[in-house]
Amino acid sequence: MTDDDFALSRRSFLDRVLVASAGVGMSVAAPWTALAAAEPASGPRVRLGVIGTGDRGRALIQNINKTRNCTVAALCDPFAPHMAKARALVPANTPVFTDHRAMLDAKGIDAVVIATPLDLHARQTMDALDAGYPVFCEKAMARTIADCGAMVTRARQRGKVLQIGHQRLFNPTYLNALKRAKSGEIGTITQIRASWHRNRSWRRDVPAGGQEREINWRLYRARSAGLMTELATHQLQVANWFMDGLPTRVMGSGSICFWKDGREVYDQVALIYDYAEGRKVIYTSMLNNARYGCEEQIQGSKGTIEPELGRIYQEVQPAAVPALAKMRKDVQAGRKNTVPIGGATWFPELPVTTPGDSLGWGEYDETMLQFEGFGEAVRSGKEVPGLLAQAYYASVASLLGEQAIDTGRALDWPTDLVTV
Template identity: 75%
Template sequence: MSDQAFDLTRRSFLDRVLMATAGAGVAAAAPWAVSAANAASAAPMMPATGDRVRLGVIGTGDRGRALIRNIAKSRNCTVAAICDNFAPHLAKGREIVGASVPAFADHRAMLDARGIDALVIATPLNQHARHATDGFDAGLHVWCEKAMARTISDCGAMITKSRAANKVLQIGHQRMFHPTYLNALKRVKAGEIGEITQVRASWHRNNSWRRPVPAGTDDRHINWRLYRESSAGLMTELATHQLQVGNWFLDAVPTRVIGSGSICFWKDGREVYDHVALIYEYSGGRKFIYTSLLNNARYGCEEQIQGSKGTIEPELGRIYAEVPPKVLALQRMHQDVARGSKRTVPIGGATWFPELPVTTPGESLGWGEYDETMLQFEGFGEAVRSGKPLPGLLAQAYRASVASLLGEQAMDRGEAMTWPTSLVEV
């Protein structure tokens, strides 16, 4: 793709973000996206390299390399250094950034070398808090992959440290920048699906999540997602995304959560659940129902935002209006008698209809697939330049991480867990 063609694509993307966030209701619910899109739209399209925010990336595994590619497409950021303590991953990172970008096997050496304005963390979950703290201590702003940290206390400590250092902390929740989700929120705020009483979400896959371990390498280093020390498995690696969506559309945090988790299929020495089912309760009796498993991919990744007038499925980009229920023959006869009217009643006709899923095609929420991760980094770049975080963004990420870890506790203990009262104010 030529630079000009990419600029046109990017402009179209930004225009759609701005369109999706137009209106007071959405501006209040997603101020970060409005701020990021307005800043990116008002600024020059492709500033000189010297004007870009210099990022040092810790972690060049699969996710880290995906982030590097998105940073390269952004208008205001550039990768100025990379780091990974696993040589094969570092080599793959070098292939993307080129030989002119410094590469380090130790993140402290990268910090000591200077030459960067902010840190991007794409390391195992239990390392996030330490790496973020080291970044703040080095005078850097920090962008960190979700979930925030391995414990609720570490999530709060990251926020406290960022404030003490007067530095930006941003967490990677790309759905908060996605035009389809923003348009869905806009239509919810307009009342199109009525009062939301339930959100159902699932992330189903059919693979073990286990990666091959090269000779001489520790399994816990490669398959860290499968061990309790470094991950909460499905809850932190997948559910965090959808818990953020649930909190966002319900405009609240849960009051409590109950759940059940098990290792019921992949009995291969892993410590984290391969099958989870939870119910998060919100004020007014509203609920977020979540399942995730690793041995059936039929329903994949989806969210169903259910209101009294309709349903939105943002992953599929569709909105559905409620269909009036069918009237049974005997009910129709009763209504006719009450009105004093007559009609033929089929004696052999159906008096009960199975309540099967509605199959109406619905309406598109628009725009298909977009690389919203790029806009995340453009927003982060503007935040670093101004020294001010994008409004409201960190609160959403923090609450999603707390919800995921609280769900893990509920499953482990086999009892309902209430929302903590001692969280950091955001």
């Protein structure tokens, strides 16, 4: 596929992505299969009630506003400064609430969007499902593996759509990368290296009067696993996707190495996830150096895919000329070269620097596209195949990684997970 193939329009997105991901051999690799209409069904927009209007909540609102099939019909947040910013993004007559249960009781919405701190996800999701609403919840799913499973179970019991915010599943570049990997273009994938490095503390200013743990919830263990749930979850989903499987065990190390400001979560982590047949995912994340940023390097025997950068590279293996054979040929040819005595006997094997090929870029933000998918799922009453399983297992992997770091032990993949 070329860049032109990914000059996507809203009219053709569902159909194009179906083509891009066809034939990869598993439903989770082609999440749009059940939504393969040329365009979303006509009818009234799906009315969404958004719980949580912080930075992420407002980003979701802006993307919802770009869709053809969804609209923001209510806002909920007890923190007035966040609510004031969110109200500027929606019509002036949009109802606002400070308690999510009041919003659920007020009706006037078709589905719920949750963008609150991680420790609130499970309770708010189950409240919404119990009230009869489909739910879109930001990743990670919940603060504990047990709560992640409880969310899945409750959605199944209520017969309602539950979709988690893993937008890379809707990114045309990633879908094309997956198709090319599954076709064998980069050979057997044996290792994935992923990193998400930033250079900022995550600490936010707290207004007069306190609310430290409300504003800086990412820094406290009761509310978040820090790097593991706020960042790693995304890339562990990508790793499971391309590995076409789940980890068998994980080991890791973490520390509060740089930001010694009273936080409880690690500011750097390094983990190894084992997969079947000896394959590995190596993950690192830190908050005091952004040189390598956010990337995944999907490494196969024939090439490498870097979907975050939108590139695919082929392996270059020039024939090696043994040093003694070269010296013999030089002598026979009368060529004289300096022979170093006590000099360098090894030269670094530097990275391949070929430019690679483009994987194509989508025209629209994948966060907006995932809401178009959610809107269609709400209309049909059928979740997009594979999405919930991907999110659940990514959250389990992130939380299991946290446990491995905390205990200093290699932990096996749980055998008592719910069926997704």
